[in-house]
Amino acid sequence: MMDVARTAGVSPSTVSLYLRRPEAVSPAAGQEIAQAIEALGYVPNLVAGGLAAAGSRVVSVIVPSIRNAFFAETVAAMQTELARDGLQVMLGHSEYSDTDEEALIRTALAWAPAAIVLTGLEHSKGARKLLAAGGTPVVEMWELGEQAPIDMAVGFSHTAVGATAARHFAQQGKRHFAFLGARLAQDRRAAARAEGFVAEARRLGLPEPPVLNHPAPATAEAGAQLLGRVQASLPGLEAVACSNDLIALGVLFECQRRGIAVPADLAVIGFGDLSFSSTSNPPLTTIRPSGDLIGREVARLIHACVHGTRPPPGACIVDTGHLLVERKSG
Amino acid sequence: MMDVARTAGVSPSTVSLYLRRPEAVSPAAGQEIAQAIEALGYVPNLVAGGLAAAGSRVVSVIVPSIRNAFFAETVAAMQTELARDGLQVMLGHSEYSDTDEEALIRTALAWAPAAIVLTGLEHSKGARKLLAAGGTPVVEMWELGEQAPIDMAVGFSHTAVGATAARHFAQQGKRHFAFLGARLAQDRRAAARAEGFVAEARRLGLPEPPVLNHPAPATAEAGAQLLGRVQASLPGLEAVACSNDLIALGVLFECQRRGIAVPADLAVIGFGDLSFSSTSNPPLTTIRPSGDLIGREVARLIHACVHGTRPPPGACIVDTGHLLVERKSG
DNA sequence: TTGTAGGCGTTATCAT
DNA sequence: ATGATAACGCCTACAA
Numbered sequence: 001m002m003d004v005a006r007t008a009g010v011s012p013s014t015v016s017l018y019l020r021r022p023e024a025v026s027p028a029a030g031q032e033i034a035q036a037i038e039a040l041g042y043v044p045n046l047v048a049g050g051l052a053a054a055g056s057r058v059v060s061v062i063v064p065s066i067r068n069a070f071f072a073e074t075v076a077a078m079q080t081e082l083a084r085d086g087l088q089v090m091l092g093h094s095e096y097s098d099t100d101e102e103a104l105i106r107t108a109l110a111w112a113p114a115a116i117v118l119t120g121l122e123h124s125k126g127a128r129k130l131l132a133a134g135g136t137p138v139v140e141m142w143e144l145g146e147q148a149p150i151d152m153a154v155g156f157s158h159t160a161v162g163a164t165a166a167r168h169f170a171q172q173g174k175r176h177f178a179f180l181g182a183r184l185a186q187d188r189r190a191a192a193r194a195e196g197f198v199a200e201a202r203r204l205g206l207p208e209p210p211v212l213n214h215p216a217p218a219t220a221e222a223g224a225q226l227l228g229r230v231q232a233s234l235p236g237l238e239a240v241a242c243s244n245d246l247i248a249l250g251v252l253f254e255c256q257r258r259g260i261a262v263p264a265d266l267a268v269i270g271f272g273d274l275s276f277s278s279t280s281n282p283p284l285t286t287i288r289p290s291g292d293l294i295g296r297e298v299a300r301l302i303h304a305c306v307h308g309t310r311p312p313p314g315a316c317i318v319d320t321g322h323l324l325v326e327r328k329s330g
Numbered sequence: 331m332m333d334v335a336r337t338a339g340v341s342p343s344t345v346s347l348y349l350r351r352p353e354a355v356s357p358a359a360g361q362e363i364a365q366a367i368e369a370l371g372y373v374p375n376l377v378a379g380g381l382a383a384a385g386s387r388v389v390s391v392i393v394p395s396i397r398n399a400f401f402a403e404t405v406a407a408m409q410t411e412l413a414r415d416g417l418q419v420m421l422g423h424s425e426y427s428d429t430d431e432e433a434l435i436r437t438a439l440a441w442a443p444a445a446i447v448l449t450g451l452e453h454s455k456g457a458r459k460l461l462a463a464g465g466t467p468v469v470e471m472w473e474l475g476e477q478a479p480i481d482m483a484v485g486f487s488h489t490a491v492g493a494t495a496a497r498h499f500a501q502q503g504k505r506h507f508a509f510l511g512a513r514l515a516q517d518r519r520a521a522a523r524a525e526g527f528v529a530e531a532r533r534l535g536l537p538e539p540p541v542l543n544h545p546a547p548a549t550a551e552a553g554a555q556l557l558g559r560v561q562a563s564l565p566g567l568e569a570v571a572c573s574n575d576l577i578a579l580g581v582l583f584e585c586q587r588r589g590i591a592v593p594a595d596l597a598v599i600g601f602g603d604l605s606f607s608s609t610s611n612p613p614l615t616t617i618r619p620s621g622d623l624i625g626r627e628v629a630r631l632i633h634a635c636v637h638g639t640r641p642p643p644g645a646c647i648v649d650t651g652h653l654l655v656e657r658k659s660g
Numbered sequence: 661t662t663g664t665a666g667g668c669g670t671t672a673t674c675a676t
Numbered sequence: 677a678t679g680a681t682a683a684c685g686c687c688t689a690c691a692a
Contacts, residue, residue, distance in 0.1 A: 001685065011663050016687065026661060041463050046440040047380040048685035051668050056377055058420075066396070066406045076396050076423060088437060090388075091421045093406060107418060110376040133371055220606035246606065253611040256586075276550035276576065276606075281583040331669065341679045346671060356677060378669035381684045 001042070008036040019044060050112065057085075059302060060108035061117040062092040062101060064187070065217075069274055070291050071119065074141065077295030078117070085303055087114060096186035098124040105130055115139060115302045121147045122188055137305040139298050142289075143189055144319055152316040154297040158189045161287050161322050162196025165241040165269050168285075168324060170204050174238040174267055177201055177209035180226040180251065181243035182218035184211070190218075190243040193271065197241050209241075210234065218243060223250020231258065239267035239330060245274040248284055252329065256281075267330025273323075282328035293320050331374070338366035349374060380442060387415075389632060390438035391447040392422040392431060394517070395547075399604055400621050401449065404471065407625030408447070415633055417444060426516035428454040435460055445469060445632045451477045452518055467635040469628050472619075473519055474649055482646040484627045488519045491617050491652050492526025495571040495599050498615075498654060500534050504568040504597055507531055507539035510556040510581065511573035512548035514541070520548075520573040523601065527571050539571075540564065548573060553580020561588065568597065569660060575600035575607050578614055582659065586611075597660030603653075612658035623650050 005012040010029055018025045018033045025033070036042070050056030059082055063071040079089045090111065094101035102124045108116050109130060115137040121144075123131075131138050131150050138151040145157055162179075169177055179194045181187075194211045201209050212229055214222040223242060227250070230237060242248040248270030255262050262268055262282055270277060273288035297318050304311055335342040340359055348355045348363045355363070366372070380386030389412055393401040409419045420441065424431035432454045438446050439460060445467040451474075453461075461468050461480055468481040475487055492509075499507055509524045511517075524541045531539050542559055544552040553572060557580070560567060572578040578600030585592050592598055592612055600607060603618035627648050634641055 012685090013664080013687080014662060017662085020687085024661080029661080041459065043436060043439045043460070043464075045381075045442060045685055046437075047377055047386055047442050048668090049687075050377045051375075051381050051670085052685075052687040054668065054687090066409075067399070067402050069397070069399070072397050072402050075421070079396075079421065079423060086437075088441070089421050091405070091409070091419050093409060106373060107376075107416075109373050111418070112375060112377050129371065130373070134373075220609040224609050249606055250609050253609055256611045276579055279550040279554050279580050279583055281586045342670085343672090343679055343681095344677080346669095347678085350671085354677080359677080375669050378684090379671070381686085382669075382671035384671090384684065 001044070003040055004033065004036045004042050007040065008032040054112070055114060056112050058088050058090050058111050058113045059115050059117060060090045060092065060111065060113045062094055062104050062108065063119045064094055064096045066091065066093050070142070070272060070289065073291035074295040074298075077292040078299045081296055081299030082302065085306060087302070087306070096183065098122075098127070102127045102130070109134060109136065114306055117141060117298055117302075119143075120189060121145060121149060121153070123150075137302065137310070139301055141294050141298050144317070145192070149317060152301050154294050154301065154318045154320060156289060156320050156322050157196075158192035159196030159199070161271065161289070162193040162198070162241070163200035164287060164322065164324055165193075166197045166200035166204065166209075168269065168326075169239040169241070169267060169330070170201075170206065172239075172267060172330065175206050176234070176236045176238045177206070178230055178234060178237055178240050179209055179211045179243070180214075180223065180230070180240050180247055181211065182214040182216065182222045182247060184213045184243070187243075193243055214247075218247050220246050220250035220253065223247035224254040225250075227251045227254040231260075237266065239269070242268065242270045245270035245272040245277050245284060245286055248286065248329070249276065249280060252280055252282075252284070263328065263330040269330050273325055277325075278327065280329075285327045285330045286325050288323040288325050290320050290323070331372070333370055334363065334366045334372050337370065338362040384442070385444060386442050388418050388420050388441050388443045389445050389447060390420045390422065390441065390443045392424055392434050392438065393449045394424055394426045396421065396423050400472070400602060400619065403621035404625040404628075407622040408629050411626055411629030412632065415636060417632070417636070426513065428452075428457070432457045432460070439464060439466065444636050447471060447628055447632075449473075450519060451475060451479060451483070453480075467632065467640075469631055471624050471628050474647070475522070479647060482631050484624050484631065484648045484650060486619060486650050486652050487526075488522035489526030489529070491601065491619070492523040492528070492571070493530035494617060494652065494654055495523075496527045496530035496534065496539075498599065498656075499569040499571070499597060499660070500531075500536065502569075502597060502660070505536055506564070506566045506568045507536070508560055508564060508567055508570050509539055509541045509573070510544075510553065510560065510570050510577055511541065512544040512546065512552045512577060514543045514573070517573075523573055544577075548577050550576050550580035550583065553577035554584040555580075557581045557584040561590075570596065570598055572598065572600045575602040575604040575614060575616055578616065578659070579606065579610060582610055582612075582614070593658065593660040599660045603655050607655075608657065610659075615657045615660045616655050618653040618655050620650050620653070
């Protein structure tokens, strides 16, 4: 920066000022500085800037898995919005482990981020303490429920999603359901969907739906295997709710192989409304969580915090809801 | 840090030293310091550390789209490896725009990253200048070809992938091919696969395969539409190569709807070996690029740079190759 | 509008 | 093994 100042014939602080508020500097000086920057290929050092300003323009985002299309969607949307404020996304993935998450939070905090974004409402004790100590704004996303958020939250109720699926099947006159999930022990939001599904079926006076769990990540392969298990053990089954569209996709394929007509013999509902769900055969009935909306809302909240216009507590919890997308599979 | 030093009864330098090389400090002092850190909930400020050390422990990764499962896979694998070295990933996505990429590179450089990871070998003039100026290690990934990399590279030849697909079809006795792609104007690697496919068909003395392009991102929906176009215009068609497994998935579904037998009436080959490809009906023949391997190799290169043991130029270009995964679709 | 001075929380270099 | 000291590159008063 000193080089720029020297070649522009001004002082370093003028350059600094120009960089942050170009209109606060005289047009003539501005020209000189712009030229010097161009000529020298100067790139401001944000590390130094962050240190001096006691707060960097970084937003730390921690998701369970970036491979998961849901979170990829959200992160992408969020990044696009955040970039407008000159905010950079630092990414971490916890692989659904609370202890890993805590370590990531610790590292994140070390960067004095403008905000920190977490997935879900459940975190380790240590994580809560770390977050409570600093004045860093924290947004929890992709989940809303009984539990009060640490600070702000954007998401929806997963038990409500499960209930929607159960009600939908009931409306179609189905009575014997099952829930197909993967890694339910790790993925608490999927578990909440299962719970909501079962609870709603019970409330409607229907037979209690069994919950089948696949120990590996949610893939089409898992779905195909789960359908095999379900067929072997539950003869009168009429409908299955899947914790993820990929599982539903596997179910669809396995049904084709076994000659099970969907939805006549077996109704199928997914979750996620992934890109292939409208194109499958039959098209997949699913529940859309609006991952991109979540990303945008999180960004909006952070934008407000950064600009010192933090919304009132009530507006810091935003419910993005969910949407039943009825197609042909159930 | 001064607080920690005070409560531990040592000087700040000793604390700093302990944090970086615990074995260089006496066990007694180490104990005191550890306790003080624990008691105060001290989190070191990496921004200040980065400034003082003139180089942060951040790796900037710029991909075209994080929604794309290929890159998500690579980023996830890379992050896992990098985390072991205490390196944080800063993510950016260019949406396949060179000018956006240049802006992202500028921001990335402003963080004085330990390394910067780019996708592909093609970048704007400005981007090259920025990168050439600084001494930041740069790794280009997911592509290898005629073009020399800026610094290091990990990837494979996309024209070779296209050629593999064409040879495979030829071996099956097919003669009339087509290539189905999406956003070929933006996605140069997909375009290279198309090119390799066409060139190899020509080399084998087969009719020149038409290349069909879908203007929107590669999805199953795009695949279904492309199959429709292909059926309408190319009556004698025997095989289609898709630029992405999602497109192939859409083709598979559309074939089911139209009663086209795969592979008897039409052979289909994809690219990516995504999670659903082994489970589809029929299972998808595809080409595996090993996105996770790319991520790990990139991390290995960066690890070496960070440790001052930069491999010789020859070892800085690693070809991860590609693998034909033969299944039932073609 | 522009320049000056002090400090942000570390690390690195040198003594001790 | 430990501690004093000087950067690191910028920002934020404040003064001119």
